[in-house]
Amino acid sequence: MDRQEKLIESIKKHGVRFDTYDDLDAIVEAAGYKEFVLLGESSHGTSEFYTIRAEITRRLIEEKGFAIIAVEGDWPSCFTVNQYIKGFIQGDARSSLKDFDRWPTWMWANEEVLELVKWLKDYNDLAKTKVGFYGLDVYSLWESMEEIINVLEKISPENVESAKTAFACFEPFDRRGENYAISSAYYGEDCTEEVIRVLIDLQKKRKSYPKDKEGDLNLEVNSLVMLDAERYYRAMAKGGAEDWNIRDTHMVSALEKIMLAHGNGAKAVIWEHNTHIGDARATDMAEEGLINVGQILREKYGEKVFALGFGTHHGTVIASKEWGGAVEAMELPNAQSGSWEDSMHRAAAHDQYLLFSKDNEMEFSEVIDHRAVGVVYHPEMEHLGNYVPSRMAKRYDGFIYIDETSALVPLKY
Template identity: 45%
Template sequence: MERMRWIWMVLLTGWLVSCSSKEDTLEEMEQETGFLSQAVHPLRTTQDLDLLLNEIGNSQYVLLGEASHGTSEFYTWRADISKRLIQEKGFNLIAVEGDWPAAYSLNQYIQGRQGGTAQQALQAFRRWPTWMWANQEVAGFSEWLRQHNQTLTQNQRVGFYGMDVYSLWESLEEVRAYMEAADPAIAQLAREAQACLAPYNQDEQRYAQATDQGISCAPPLQRLLEAVQAHRARQPANHEAAFNAEQNALAAVNAERYYYQMLRSNVTSWNLRDRHMQETVNRLVAQRGPGAKIIVWAHNTHVGDARYTDMVNSGTVNIGQLLREQHAQKGVYLVGFGSYEGTVVAATSWGAATRTMTVPPAQAGSWEALLHRHSAENKLLLMRELQNSQEVLKPRGHRAIGVTYNPSSERGNYVPTVLPRRYDAFLFIDRTTALSPL
């Protein structure tokens, strides 16, 4: 009997200790995440985006990020936000982190100027990693855009464009093809630039290495750009084919500059790339004219203001920072994305085969871990609702997954970030799933 009483006392003590530990854990959790509570809103359906749309207000520029290039929910939520911005706030331009020629081909389908299906139009994205844009999620959004545009006049339709800087050879070929009929003398300048680049067989690394030997194709590319600019100046202001040719010529010039810097300075090449994105956005808005409102889709590392990360220490800038600095009076709204765990499409090395990988739970102390600890559910954070406490303004790790990824070596994937300054709003998807490549 005495032995049984002793056993029950041990069990009761253990139960009391367990309850006490749970209370302590809940108390600790409230202390650690309580400062988030007033800014956290549920994110279950597209109706929950009402708060975000109200916050965006009359902003002319809305930038939508992603924490990886291979997560389905980042694409689908960006599409849902974009649909509402188009329908309710009159946004009429979309610029994405993709090549101008490939995106322009998709734009032709979205505008109703070519037949087929969105999946067929997306085959224009042939540069690795093709899954960034040639995927089921983008195909579905493209079909929606095409159907939406069919209800509008030609000059009201939503355009879809690429703003990246990689398309040196592709953009050159587009300029040559257009100028063969429009201005054969400029087509000859394009062929001369192509001849300069021909020995490198569309291999950017080979060209970059050749510049170490004093070789440069910058002069013929610059001559081509100036001739194309003069050609466009002679056309009506809304001449889209001439604008397309000029943008391709600009992309080719900046691509050559990027590849020249690629092996020399990571910071210089990065800044050149994001300044090209900024310039492309500005050119699209100017070309569209009065009433232009633009949505940008790019990785968080481009969208989130670089001044509130460790990027600022090296002098690295990004499009989110640049547009905020340039167009603050017109309204620039930055939306970041993140997740706690799930799956993602990526590759183990540059150019390698596509794989679906497991994204492990976020590292302790990161923003993602903090948001999961607050509640293991999807949520929307509105940054203006966060108090300016020391906890809010403390830099914490913020996960960024690129096209190459190693889940077993996560430490280098976290960017020290002051989240409420880097973004205006943040969509947190607690558990994500991999993108669906075509």
């Protein structure tokens, strides 16, 4: 029996078929007593990944006391959703997603997320402990600075000039991070001093942060975004691991600020791509000097973390052929022969999940290729760069496999 045949037999032995959401009880139980539940995805454009994550999230909220949803999205646009579902602003679920206007808009402005937002609003209207929806990403430099200026004009007009000066420093770059990256790397023109000046002024006014409607948390995380986004864009043009590591370290820092704001006993569900939530030490990312959210959280919080990977064998997916390009539904070809997804399919061509444990981890710890699809995707070329060598039982605590998947449905306004 060769290596893959042994793996297939192990999947048959430990895999659990599921046909309805009720069949996911074991996953909810395994995750329910953790503080950080990381729910992944092997693409940013697969409907089933979103709907299954939403169902697991609902159950963790209702049955296990989770009150934080943190996603791979921009803080300002996610905070609009947060304000809506908590009743701090008026409107409707669809309009609360309009702020997701930075490409790739479909990641969060989609029909699947819309249904979750509707449910969260209904839940919060009746709940004593309201669930929050927050963005962890680092990209929203300009939007975060605008929010800082808006808040400072209300709580500290005498300090708003430093923020306006910093904003003016970034304005020539046309709200494009790559323009700032090139300027700082090749022409020595950056806005680092201006950013630091704003942060010093904000620190002096910390006691004045608005407490109403999470205004203090909003200002604190926007300040963190401003600091780390400037660092991130400066690192972009240099190549190497630094920009990736700044981004994932930022996402953990933002998450920790959210957890702190929610107090003792806070429990969070995190939605991000597998490349962020699956422990980087169990992949070839480690050889490139890359760290990620899953690794950092495991190193800091150990057994309080539960990471669930997601994958599929074939179907359709939403993506673009180039960065900033038009979105389209594409065919997702059959998984590459010998890959993790191919092995799952050969073991059983139906939806199933695995929970990794000390009893079976040796059976799933050999390196195997594991598919990862980004927002830019070329199906005909995926064998050249869409597979991450991984030790599955060390990368995740569990894995959900959907045999055939369908494309996400972007919102139309």
